Amino acid sequence: MALMATRTKLFRLLTTLTTKAPILGSGSCSNGVKGPVRVDRGGGLGLTAYSTSAVAQQEPGVVGSRHMGLEILGVKDYEDYRRSLYGEITHKALLVDAVGTLVVPSQPMAQIYRKIGEKYGVEYSEAEILNRYRRAYEQPWGRSRLRYVNDGRPFWQYIVSSSTGCSDSQYFEELYNYYTTNKAWHLCDPDAEKVFQALRKAGVKVAVVSNFDTRLRPLLQALNCEHWFDAVAVSAEVEAEKPNPTIFLKACELLGVKPEDAVHVGDDRRNDIWGARDAGCDAWLWGSDVHSFKEVAQRVGVQV
Incomplete structure (x- = not known):
């Protein structure tokens, strides 16, 4: 009974924390946020090398309540909660952002x-x-x-x-x-291939979810990593850009999993974290919640 009560409390808290972020629409940078914002680095011809906390300032109540709630809950408690529901493997699928997470400009x-x-x-x-x-x-x-x-x-x-x-x-x-x-880009984490192989061997499906044009697929081929993934969801093909939840839902559809069974990892709080949570996925911020794909795998429950 005590375990059931704990699960109920955790579920209520998690539901509150992960449903407050608004659906912000497609991934245009002209979103009304005051002050400088990092542009989405999705496709192309380079990216800007700056970022600020302007997005967090846009809705401090939402960000603050989620942060406070996760502090109360604790990472270990949350992972224990996931395992109490799903077993040792906490997620059936891993969604990965491209630019800034999987690859970076050289x-x-x-x-x-x-x-x-x-x-x-x-x-x-x-x-x-x-x-x-x-x-x-x-x-x-x-x-x-x-x-x-x-x-x-x-x-x-x-x-x-x-x-x-x-x-x-x-x-x-x-x-x-x-x-x-492959002159323009290089992989962010040199252990990525080994980690993705271990995840897929453990039954976890992996997909790239990126605001990019149709050059993403040939780029992944040029970097010799396209075979690491079970699916690729590109905004130019899906016709929806992060943080629009449509692109995350499409990735889950391609993998054959429910959104609540997937976790997305990306480096942009607005596009990756809020967008994925609006779609019903779990989400971890690259460089803050997780710092390597090995750490991602460990949190999912897969040892590399």
């Missing part, structure tokens, strides 16, 4: 824009390129909140020309193709 975006652009007449400094990139990225994109449609070319052409002042088509194509190669 060089700063502005450096590459400047380096490749020199032969096309780009004269802006790296600092100027970065500032112009940020401003362009944060603007509403046409009538749609979807930036990455199909190959994302129209969006990225706008970003490149706005960032550098250069509209040369050859320059754009060289940049665009560069970010599909």
Whole structure:
């Protein structure tokens, strides 16, 4: 009876904590958040290298109540709660963010824009390129909140020309193709392959969930890691960008699991954590809740 009462209390607390975050819609950066925000690093032609707590400031009551509740509950208590319901393996599926979690750029975006652009007449400094990139990225994109449609070319052409002042088509194509190669990106965690193999051997399905254009699949092939995953949910194909819960639900559908049986790991609190929880998934913040894929596997209940 005591165990049942504890489970009931834990369930009520967890339900309260994980259902307060609002469904924030698609992944546009022009979301009304005051102050500087990190742009979504999803697809492409580089990313900005800055982040702030502006999103947390947007709804301090929601973030604070969840944080306070998790402190009361405790990580170990929560994991024990999951195991009391599901057994030693706490989740049937792992969803993984791409940029910033699975892969990271090998060089700063502005450096590459400047380096490749020199032969096309780009004269802006790296600092100027970065500032112009940020401003362009944060603007509403046409009538749609979807930036990455199909190959994302129209969006990225706008970003490149706005960032550098250069509209040369050859320059754009060289940049665009560069970010599909293993020169542009590298894996965040060198133990990723070993961990994903152990997870799948234990029966845990694994999928990538990313705001990216259709270059994500050839990029995963270039990095020789596409075979690590049972499914890939790309915003350009799903036609929904994180934090829209649709993309997480699609990933769960592709894996054949219920959202409550999946945990998503990503480095963006708004897009990854709030979005996944809105879909009904569990979620851990990369670099805060977990720091390596080995740690992710251990929390799921798989020893590597």
